[in-house]
Amino acid sequence: MTHLLDYLTDRVLLCDGPIGTQVQARQLDIERDFLGHENCTEILCESRPDLVREIHRGYLAAGCDAIAATNSFGGSPITLGEFGIADKAFGLNRRAAELAREAIGEFAHDGRTRFVFGSVGPGTRLPSLGHVAYQDLEDALAIQCTGLIAGEVDAILIETCQDPLQIKAAVNGAKRAREEAKKDIPIIVQVTVETTGTLLVGADIAAAATIIHALDVPVIGLNCATGPREMAEHVKWLGDNWPGHISVQPNAGLPELIAGRTHYPLTPRELAQWLERFVVEDGVSMIGGCCGCEAAHIAALDQMLRRIGRDRGRPVPKKRHPVW
Helix, strand or coil: CCCCHHHHHHCCCECCCCCHHHCCCCCCCCCCCCCCCCHHHHHHHHHHHHHHHHHHHHHHHHHEEEECCCCCCCCCCCHCEEEECCHHHHHHHHHHHHHHHHHHHHHHHCCCCCCEEEECCCCCHHHHHCCCCCHHHHHHHHHHHHHHHHHCCCCEEEEEEHHHHHHHHHHHHHHHHHHHHCCCCEEEECCCCCCCCCCCCCCCCCHHHHHHHHHHCCCCECCCCCHHHEEEHHHHHHHHHHCCCEEEECCCCCCCCCCCCCCCCCCHHHHHHHHHHHHHCCCCCEECCCCCCCCCHHHHHHHHCCCCCCCCCCCCCCCCCCCC
C-alpha cells in the first residue's frame, strides 16, 4: 500500500466533505436512528451503518481520494459519556473506520489509491479552560485512536483543534495507540482559526504551528469555522513557513441564517477557485471540504485538480521565511 506521506510528496490528495451536516440534512428519528441519544452522530455506526456508507459513497463517487470524515468526530469516551455510552468508544470508532474502508472497497475496481483517516474531534471540554484534566483527556483520546487503528485507518486526523493543550493530548494519545498497535501511520493536525484570527483560546497560527512542529507532526492544516477567504492569510503563512505538508478543508463560506435554517453560501465553483490558489501559490497538498460542503463541492475540486494536473509532481515549495 502507498504510504500517505509518499503520496503527498508526488500529488495533491482530495479529501471528502463533512459527515455532520450531511446527517443534519436528513430527517432522522431520535429513537430508531439515534437509539435515544439525540444528536450523537457516532451511534449511527451501530444503528444506521447503511446511512454512513451512503454518505461516504457520495463523496467517493464525486472523486475524493480519502475519507477524512470517518463517523468518529465525537467518538472519545469523554464525549460519548455525555450520552451515557462511554463504554462503546472503542467499538464505535473501530466500526467508523470499517465502514469507511467498506465504502472504499466498493470503488476498488478503478485501481486508484485511496485512504481512510480516523477523525478525532476536539470534544466539548477544553483543558486550557479547565473543563477536563489533561491526563484524562489524553487517556480518552488514546482509547479513541486505538479503536480507529483497529479499524484499519491509514492516518489519524486530529481536526477542528481549538486549544494547544487539546492538541498535545490528542497527538500523544494517538502516538500511544500507534505504538501499542505497532502501526507506523502518520498523524495530521488541523486547527480551527476563528474570524478573530486566533484559535478559540487565543493562539495564532504561528503559535499553533510551533506547538505542532514540536510534537513531530508531518502534516498541519486548517479546517472549519470559516471559509477559504478568511483562511487565506493563515494558509499563506503556512506556505511560507511550514516544513512539511499542508492541508486545507474550509467551510462553504461563513454560515448565514435564512428562513430559520443555516445556509453556507459558497458555491462549488467558488470553493474550487480558492483551493486552486492554495495549491498553486501556497503548496497545499491536501484539500477537501468542511461544514456546508456537499458532493458537488468535492466534484468541483476533483475537476479542478484534473485540469491543473493532479498527477504532476507537486513538491512543497521552498520556504521564504522559515521559522524552524
